[in-house]
Amino acid sequence: MTDRIAWRIAAAVLIASALAGCASAPPESPAPTRGLYARLDHKGVAYDEAAAISLVNAYRAKQGLAPLTADARLHDLAAEHAGRAGREDRSVFGEVPNLTGPGGTAMRISAGYLTTAEAFSGWRAVPVHDRAMLDPAARRVGIAAVHVPGSKYRVYWALATAR
Numbered sequence: 001m002t003d004r005i006a007w008r009i010a011a012a013v014l015i016a017s018a019l020a021g022c023a024s025a026p027p028e029s030p031a032p033t034r035g036l037y038a039r040l041d042h043k044g045v046a047y048d049e050a051a052a053i054s055l056v057n058a059y060r061a062k063q064g065l066a067p068l069t070a071d072a073r074l075h076d077l078a079a080e081h082a083g084r085a086g087r088e089d090r091s092v093f094g095e096v097p098n099l100t101g102p103g104g105t106a107m108r109i110s111a112g113y114l115t116t117a118e119a120f121s122g123w124r125a126v127p128v129h130d131r132a133m134l135d136p137a138a139r140r141v142g143i144a145a146v147h148v149p150g151s152k153y154r155v156y157w158a159l160a161t162a163r
Contacts, residue, residue: 033045033046034046034048034051035048035051035116036048036051036052036055036115036116036117036120037115037116037117038115038116039114039115040114040115040116040145040147040155041114041147041149041154041155047116047144047145048116049070049075049142049143049144050070051116052116052119052120052143052145053068053070053141053143055116055117055120056068056120056133056141056143059120059124059133059134060133060134063134065134065136066136066139068138068139068140068141068161069139069140069141070140070141070142071140071141071142071162072142073142074105074140074141074142074160074161074162075142075143075144075160076142077105077107077142077158077160078107078142078143078144078158078159078160079142079144079146079158081096081107081109081144081158081160082109082144082145082146082156082157082158083144083146083148083156085109085111085156085158086111086146086147086148086151086153086156087148089148089151089152089153090109090111090156096108096109104137104162104163105160105161105162106132106135106138106160106161106162107158107159107160108123108128108129108132108158108159108160109156109157109158110122110123110126110129110156110157110158110159111152111153111154111155111156111157112153112154112155113155113157114154114155116145119145119157123159129159132159132161133159133161135161135163137163138161138162138163139162139163140161140162140163141159141160141161141162142158142159142160143157143158143159143160144157144158144160145157
């Protein structure tokens, strides 16, 4: 009878060990380094402007509007404004007044959104940003995100559109 009990205990230990291995949490997948959900305040993460523009264009399409074309000059202008807002650790955002540029350029500044998805969601909720994304006369766009370590908002955004 002792052999039978010892065998049962050994079998129970083996089964418990096997089940414990199955119950462990799966390994965490690495955080995305590009795309809509990549946290731009993390080291080694790159901003994906094409993904941001695709998101805006999908939103415009749902409203029956023509897509915007990526414009390198507008991207550079947006990056300049986002970087300046970050360096100044600016706490007032929205429309950049008196911005004139080629083809009726409009610039919108925001901050604190850590991913492209968060920024887009926030822009839809802020009337001045939503109007810029849905401007029926707009044809070109540049979107920039700049990470400024140690600043209040960490990631600063600029959306530039032109007719």
